[in-house]
Amino acid sequence: MHIVVCIKQVPDTKNVRIDPDTHTLVRQGVESIINPFDMFAMEAALKCKDQSGARVTVITMGPPQACEALRDTLGLGADDAVLLSDRAFAGSDTWATATTLAAAIRKIGDVDMIVCGKQAVDGDTAQVGPEMAALLDIPYATFVKKIEMEPNGSLRVVRQTDEGVEVWKLRLPALVTVIKEIGDPRVPSLRHKMRAKKTQIPVWGVADLDLDPDRTGLCGSFTQVVHVFSPPRRSSRIQLEGSTENQAEQLFQYLKKSGIPGL
């Protein structure tokens, strides 16, 4: 059993702020973290490894410094890591990202399961996982909260929907995207961290993946950002005053006037 986990480095949103003059995102000095949902993906893969001795490989597409994130996942217990890094990957939309990741999965070869986080917290698209599965022509399940290995080369998953939960059986190879309920990420162990220090992390570029540079990065993207701006400010807050009963009365009247259902 070989599991590949796809991760992304994202700016730590705790520190993201908007420049009041240019209304753009200030990324300078903002620390990078592993996308929180990808930490759940790591946990899901490592749980499978605990149970069935699966091999876990972690991949990410990003700048050279993304190597740090990969080393952190080795510290958690992943066996191998590969960095996909090339100038030609810059500016990728979800399609171009999925194309690049799918090429890496093909190069790795014997992959039985791919685990991704539900979405990255910077872009919030939740598209790369399903697009990658489509490109690899494998089945997938999104918003998964529980994974069980079945003996006959299939996977039993519980997925969260807007209406409740669904239990699905997927034929392997397959891809899953996971949510928080899969389990809290473990902490790195000293043994794994020692090994992580010594592990070589190969870097693959366009040539290694046998990709046409015109099909990667911004040139290979179908969507294009034409305008970035600050969200309109919320109308200024109304602060309710007076006694508790008085405040309750005011709030009731305001909400009634706004046409809130149930009032």
Next chain:
Amino acid sequence: MSAISIGENQIEISDDCSLCGICVDACEFGALSLPEVAKGPVEDLLSYRGVWVYAEWRQGKVHNVSHELLSVGRLLADKRGVELGAVLLGSNIDDEACRELISYGAEVVYVVDRPELGNFTDERYSKCVVELVNRKRPEILLAGATSIGRSFVPRVAALLRTGLTADCTHLDIGDDGLLLQTRPAFGGNVMATIICPNRRPQMATVRPKVMKPVKKEAQQGRIERMELPDGCFEARVEVLEVIEEQDQTAKLTEADVIVSGGRGLRNGDNFSIIAELAALLGGAVGASRGAVEDGWMAPSHQVGQTGRTVAPTLYMAVGISGAVQHLVGMQGSQVIVAVNKDPHAPIFDVATYGVVADLFEFIPAFVRRIKRERGV
């Protein structure tokens, strides 16, 4: 914009550039541009006409978001001077459901009615939509950013080799006839307008409850029941069980009203105060990460970055200070009420109505006021 520096009479871009495009907008002289995105044959683009809405069929009825999408789709189709179509996949679909879609603006409803479509699966649903798109060639395809839409629509886009923009909150047609897709990123801290210039259809998922459904009683339309090849109904996924959440207070993404509690509640038992108010308003119960981590509420109730992202009509944050991770999960709500003892709590920055009070006094008083109105 640390990747840009001025060299000897020219701008130098370092390897740190992520081609995000922010500098292009910011440059007053229009000196910067990005390389162009992938191109397709132009004559091919012109052969795509019409706006389509994927209508979501759940448990024998059409979900509200489809009506919202038809209303915005109607505006887009009128601006483009093209037909508005709806696509309805499921099993045992009656004509009444189709006529309802017509009453919200659809001129044609394409129906695929097969037992295999009774339960949602990404593979079958995406294959059916791809087949229909290849036959009819719409220029725009919209779907709700629900747990169904956000799951299978990326597969549709990938199979059609076209662009897709997730979770849009505003759509329009630009001067050049392209679909302008506006969406929040970084948890709503920035907005981006995105186009798909050289591929068709232009595809977007749209956040529920943002667009207003408009019924057009006089609207005329036709219903076309479509036969698709058997291959469209094959899947490598088997749906073993579908368990509907019986507890309405746990259906966060569907709720019009959410009352959320945080550490200000002091313990899990006190969540009963929140639950009573939520039940009174017919809403759901949310929780901050702190409340979930302390075991007061199940993780499925968590609102915020690693929990659910919600945008109800009314969001009440009770005893929640408002860490950024919480705010990004709820600041799209229409009306936000914050109840907190600390007047400096960051939750007040996003609130429509701020109540600085002891929640243990205020919430019961507010509950009494609602009950008095209802005469109970």
